[in-house]
Amino acid sequence: MSSGLTTGLIVVGIIVILIGIAYINQQMEKNRIERSRIAQNLHDQINMLESLLRDLPPHYLHKGLKRLLTESMMYKANHLFSVGDKNQKHFAKQMLGEAQSQLNAIANQKGEPKEIPLKTAEQVRRTRNLLEVLNQHLLSLARAGRVGKDKAKSYHTLVKFLYTQAAFEFYRARAEELEAKNKLRGAIHQYYQEVTELEKFANKNGDRIEYVRSKINALKRKADEEALEKRNHQIDKNRPTELEKGMQALNEDEAAGKMKQVYD
Numbered sequence: 001m002s003s004g005l006t007t008g009l010i011v012v013g014i015i016v017i018l019i020g021i022a023y024i025n026q027q028m029e030k031n032r033i034e035r036s037r038i039a040q041n042l043h044d045q046i047n048m049l050e051s052l053l054r055d056l057p058p059h060y061l062h063k064g065l066k067r068l069l070t071e072s073m074m075y076k077a078n079h080l081f082s083v084g085d086k087n088q089k090h091f092a093k094q095m096l097g098e099a100q101s102q103l104n105a106i107a108n109q110k111g112e113p114k115e116i117p118l119k120t121a122e123q124v125r126r127t128r129n130l131l132e133v134l135n136q137h138l139l140s141l142a143r144a145g146r147v148g149k150d151k152a153k154s155y156h157t158l159v160k161f162l163y164t165q166a167a168f169e170f171y172r173a174r175a176e177e178l179e180a181k182n183k184l185r186g187a188i189h190q191y192y193q194e195v196t197e198l199e200k201f202a203n204k205n206g207d208r209i210e211y212v213r214s215k216i217n218a219l220k221r222k223a224d225e226e227a228l229e230k231r232n233h234q235i236d237k238n239r240p241t242e243l244e245k246g247m248q249a250l251n252e253d254e255a256a257g258k259m260k261q262v263y264d
Contacts, residue, residue: 058113
């Protein structure tokens with residue numbers, strides 16, 4: 001083999017090696033970028049789950065739902081621990097500890113949390129935004145096969161109910177506040193708003209609907225009675241008393257007497 005051919009083959013070999021190294025480096029960079037993307041996505045999802053567990057009203061987090069979210073957070077933290085960088089691994093380890101503590105608390109929990117109704121429009125807006133995030137997460141679990149279809153359907157129905165609950169709790173609180181101030185017409189309007197929301201799940205809210213309707217009728221009667229009483233009081237206030245009538249008659253007689261003296 002000639003020296004020129006040998007040199008050519010060596011050069012070709014070096015070029016092939018360099019191309020191979022470049023390709024390997026490129027794939028490694030792609031893998032690093034993809035790994036970083038996955039880790040950041042997991043980090044964001046863990047933060048989202050922590051926000052749901054922290055910021056949703058406690059009585060919206062029924063034990064089963066709270067356990068599902070906590071287990072989901074633990075699953076993602078384990079995944080992050082295997083793919084994340086040093087800081088992400090530290091974060092994942094911290095969240096794993098919190099998730100385990102949360103699961104222990106759920107296991108020891110007796111009954112459901114005390115209901116603390118939403119009382120402001122801002123609380124309703126914030127809660128409904130969180131419920132929309134929750135619904136998206138539940139859908140993602142169903143698509144990934146981590147929640148069965150029937151279970152996913154029941155959770156979806158629960159979220160829809162909680163979405164209306166955020167509204168009827170607000171209307172109820174406003175109605176009770178106005179009623180306490182004896183602003184009956186305003187209270188009646190708020191109770192009507194509550195009934196509108198309750199009727200979206202009439203089978204679940206039947207007793208409350210019946211109670212609120214009877215409450216509205218009672219308040220209407222009371223408001224009508226107060227309005228009539230006020231109107232009668234105003235009439236009585238404007239009607240001259242017997243003494244006033246007598247004084248008026250005396251004044252008229254006195255004036256007439258003076259006029260007669262003038263004419264005489």
